[in-house]
Amino acid sequence: MKRLFPILSIVTVALLGYALYQALVVAPTDALQGDVYRIIYYHVPSAWTAFLLFFINFVASVRYLARSKASSESAVKWIAIFIGVVGLIAPFLPPVRAKIPAGMEPGAVATTIVLIPVFYFLVGKWFPGDRLDVLALTSAEVGVVFCTIVLVTGPLWARPVWGIWWAPGDIRLTSTLVMWLIYVSYLVLRRFSNSAQTQMLAAALAVFGALDVPLVYLSIWFFRTQHPQPVIGGGGQMDPRMLHVLLFSWMAFLFFGFLVGWSRFRLELLKREVEHAHAMESLVGAEASSSTSLPLSRSAR
Amino acid sequence: MNVATSVLAPVSIVTVNNVIKQFGRFAALRGVSAEFDQGRFHAILGDNGAGKTTLLRALAGLAQPTQGTISIFGKNPREACRDLGYMAHPSLLYDEMSGMENLRYFAGLYGLAGDNRCAESIRAVGLDPELTRGVGQYSQGMRQRMSLARAILHDPKLLLLDEPFSNVDAHSARDMVGLLNNMRDAGKTIFVVTHQALLLEGVADEFVWMADGQIVDRTASAITSRESVP
Amino acid sequence: MNAVRFLFAAYVATWVIHLFYIGTLVRRFGKLRQQLRELGGGK
């Protein structure tokens, strides 16, 4: 297992290098925006990776909260199964199918929704006990890093193309900002809380934060229909070659995100090990002193 | 207070099984295991930081053990909350409300209506139910008594009192010890964390000595074991 | 085309942020390992 990390690192560096090469050289120049559009190959993959990490945080937090009480565990299990079943059937029903945006295949929508419960059960098995909380913390922190990049590269893209640093009307960028705020407040709560149940409180906040995201999208989407403004990256079809480079770049960033996440995960385990060692040390210290000097007396009945 | 029947056969109603309580890097309880019998008066003694308060809070269900289990009347502490009364350093009362108003509110939490039980508890601790002053203006002794009244309001079978006599005038302290003595005779199980062990000499059935998060000694009298504590 | 300046700025910014974060991880790793060694040797 130890050797896997360096191998993966080399593979990731190679992928990132090749993705960079593709982004700058192979991908065609955009008709409208010229070469500056290539920011998309870093901006969009970072956003997708950040959202994926926040989703992992949400599932891990729900799992952590559910595990604390047996009654809620079975309830959440059934909700997950329900989502899976609905996800499998709904996209193919005619009324729902009409609503799916043109570009997406109902099959694709179904698989993504079904992934949620599948992932929920996998996380439960792979991350027993305390590691679930470590996963939640890690995915939130690394997610915030990727989110920061999205918020930096976004304006850097909007400035040359639209002459504005910030487009409040652009759903994606504005909602990314709100998500960044939510998960930074999540990390701040973890740092400042000195309760024995910090993990529980953080999990509760993570659920609140995740519940908020669809509402953020909803409110900004409607707000935008009333005040139409330029949208970064524009909608509509992408040139297949561009799409290919984008997906490749995303894969490279996913590898990179996985590596950073894994090391942050191991760092957190080490931190908790040190903390445990400190506590045990004071424990062992006490036993050494109490067992020698004080005869443990008969219990007075 | 209803008077219990003859002294019950000693059956252990509070069992503590290898409890460890960790606050970050500091271990407040380091493997406490003990059994305590019904209807007995236990005094928990030891220096500051020995884990007395943490153990009492764990018994009350206010502190979750990091490891190990605690069972009260066969249930975990939070499920047994109807049968336990808890009193702490702070008064756990609203300063702006009078004693009666406080108790009426807390009686509501236990689903008890009517004032007679509240008045009864207040009189039991030797205070006047008609007192209208806010608890904030009470003397320390009166406030401790009112806090004790709140703890015994719903006639719990188990009493967990954290330093009930601390900076209380001698007269009030003796009264409270007398009251606890009668309650023990009435069949209640009592735990008192205190630094004034002598007050309970001859009253408490057992003195539990704690040091560095562990029970190091259990004796029948507060005095004999004095020299064995380093 | 000064617009390309923004492209390089975005790419560089991305890696500055990533490397900064990785730097904090490495620093914390070192500190924790050192603490563990101290504890290990302490007994």
Next chain:
Amino acid sequence: MNPFWEVLWATLVKDIRLEWRSKDALNAMLFFSLLVVVIFVFSFDPLAEESRHIVGGLVWVAFLFAAVVALNQTWARELRNQVLDAYRVSPAPANALFMAKSVGNFLFVSVLEALMTPLFIVFYNLHVLGPAWQLVPLALLGTWALVVNGTFFAAMSVRTRNREIMLPLLLFPISIPAVLGMVAGTTAVLTGENSAHFYIVLLLTYDVVFTTASLALFGTVLHAE
């Protein structure tokens, strides 16, 4: 009545009586709200024609500040003598305490808003172009959205080192959709340009989602040591 409503009612009555008995907190808050309004009036020129478009935002940001300062006091009285321990040891349901505190806060913040609104109307000599009745659901649902999350996060930040700053840090990011709904809704009604219907539905959804989540998770927060 089952224990939930009994305890809820008893706690609410107790809080209102205590608030009424020592009106100092209420007076301080009323004065604070007045200050917030006056500062807004000086910083945003009330006579400018387009003030009608921004006054919706001003009103709600002023309400948000007043609400946060009020919400920070939610558990102050309980913390003074660790009264929460008495609650935790009792068999009373945690959600009864939460709902009582939320409704108490809702009433308290509504009183502040009732004072601030006429001031805004006077200073900005507002007259509503759109359907004025829509302002009522917007105000009620919007205030509840702030209060329910505020009470929950106030309880959560009881266990943190710097309690006062923690509440806004937790509350503001999560309240953004609600604030957007309130502000855009109020502006829509004031300017009469578009309907506030969607924003009312958005606030209703927000309230349902977060009231449910708060009720489900408050037990965990109350019993956190």
